[in-house]
Amino acid sequence: MHRPIYLDLHATSPTDPRVVAAMMPYFGEAFGNPSSQGHGFGWEAAAAVAQAREVLAAAIGTEVEELIFTSGATEANNLAIKGVAEAYPLRRHIVTVQTEHSAVLGPCRYLESLGWAVTYLPVQEHGLLDLAVLRAAIRPDTLLVSVMAANNEIGVLQPLVEIGAIARARGVLFHTDAAQAIGKIPLDVERMKIDLMSLTAHKVYGPKGIGALYIRRRSPRVNLAPQLHGGGQERGLRSGTLPTPLIVGFGEAIALALAERTTELERIRRLRDRLWQHLAAIPGIQRHGHREQVLPHTLNVSFPPAIATQVQSCLRGRVAYSHASACSSGRPQPSHVLRALGVPEERAIAAFRFGIGRGTTTAEIDTVAELIQGVVVTHA
Numbered sequence: 001m002h003r004p005i006y007l008d009l010h011a012t013s014p015t016d017p018r019v020v021a022a023m024m025p026y027f028g029e030a031f032g033n034p035s036s037q038g039h040g041f042g043w044e045a046a047a048a049v050a051q052a053r054e055v056l057a058a059a060i061g062t063e064v065e066e067l068i069f070t071s072g073a074t075e076a077n078n079l080a081i082k083g084v085a086e087a088y089p090l091r092r093h094i095v096t097v098q099t100e101h102s103a104v105l106g107p108c109r110y111l112e113s114l115g116w117a118v119t120y121l122p123v124q125e126h127g128l129l130d131l132a133v134l135r136a137a138i139r140p141d142t143l144l145v146s147v148m149a150a151n152n153e154i155g156v157l158q159p160l161v162e163i164g165a166i167a168r169a170r171g172v173l174f175h176t177d178a179a180q181a182i183g184k185i186p187l188d189v190e191r192m193k194i195d196l197m198s199l200t201a202h203k204v205y206g207p208k209g210i211g212a213l214y215i216r217r218r219s220p221r222v223n224l225a226p227q228l229h230g231g232g233q234e235r236g237l238r239s240g241t242l243p244t245p246l247i248v249g250f251g252e253a254i255a256l257a258l259a260e261r262t263t264e265l266e267r268i269r270r271l272r273d274r275l276w277q278h279l280a281a282i283p284g285i286q287r288h289g290h291r292e293q294v295l296p297h298t299l300n301v302s303f304p305p306a307i308a309t310q311v312q313s314c315l316r317g318r319v320a321y322s323h324a325s326a327c328s329s330g331r332p333q334p335s336h337v338l339r340a341l342g343v344p345e346e347r348a349i350a351a352f353r354f355g356i357g358r359g360t361t362t363a364e365i366d367t368v369a370e371l372i373q374g375v376v377v378t379h380a
């Protein structure tokens with residue numbers, strides 16, 4: 001079978017073969033439970049977990065004690081948001097943004113159903129948060145501001161340094177969902193005054209099913225109510241046997257991403273710009289999201305509805321990309337992100353998200369561009 005060209009890197013990435021290789025021993029002879037402190041099998045696994053934790057901690061500028069492993073960013077977001085809400089019951093207001101991932105919006109809506117107040121901030125037309133709007137939304141009872149680092153649909157990078165400064169000055173905790181950002185843009189919890197940060201491995205060539213939550217321990221110390229109770233792993237904050245192979249893969253994926261980031265992302269950015277140059281002349285095409293404050297591998301465009309349908313059927317089976325809202329499968333839903341940018345519904349349904357990756361070639365980009373241009377020429 002001829003595999004389609006994969007341009008859906010915001011949904012997930014393939015696990016890098018070097019990551020798979022690093023994981024293999026921990027499925028095999030090094031299978032111990034890192035919590036087994038009575039024998040070498042456990043020590044071996046615990047050492048591997050500790051090493052991965054060090055790589056991750058260094059990547060975001062934290063201490064190893066401040067990172068706990070989760071099953072991914074969805075769980076990390078749930079633990080962060082519900083965990084602080086439960087730990088600080090006297091401050092029942094949360095500020096977040098309309099363009100957040102459903103793994104942030106979902107826990108916020110759940111808390112609303114339990115009586116918390118949540119403000120969903122609008123964004124400007126290019127997707128950036130207006131800092132004056134953020135400042136105005138913070139109330140005396142605001143506990144948490146949750147703003148994602150990089151958007152999963154349009155790639156827009158929120159101004160974390162400024163948001164962190166505002167939150168810290170107002171005595172409000174700052175959580176960021178960095179699922180799309182880790183390994184792609186520099187993250188520093190001190191410089192950005194981040195108190196909680198959600199991470200995941202599978203968007204950055206690591207395995208699916210592993211992520212982490214950073215929880216600040218000093219100035220301020222962040223308290224969190226665990227959402228999983230049991231054996232007391234991860235300092236009691238996240239019970240459950242640690243999946244050593246996945247954790248090792250996470251560490252290896254981040255180490256590779258950091259080592260290769262500069263050259264890799266420059267190549268990818270050039271491919272993204274090449275794709276856009278090919279497409280920019282198409283009548284009625286629109287590019288969504290900020291042009292500079294954006295992940296280097298992201299291109300989100302929409303066409304007039306008639307062309308969009310044709311492009312869609314032409315790319316079917318040939319190119320894997322994301323159409324409209326990726327996470328809610330079934331009938332096409334207009335993307336809530338594009339709607340928040342003010343994109344009309346018929347356009348938001350006709351949006352295409354392309355993500356360019358480590359394995360993408362120039363020839364693939366040119367093929368995709370030719371396919372789309374062919375449609376437009378035929379239907380002009």
Ligand SMILES: *Cc1c(COP(=O)(O)O)cnc(C)c1O
Binds near residue numbers: 209
């Ligand atoms: C993919 C993604 C998530 C969910 O991460 P999982 O590890 O798959 O649970 C959360 N937030 C953003 C921004 C994402 O892109």
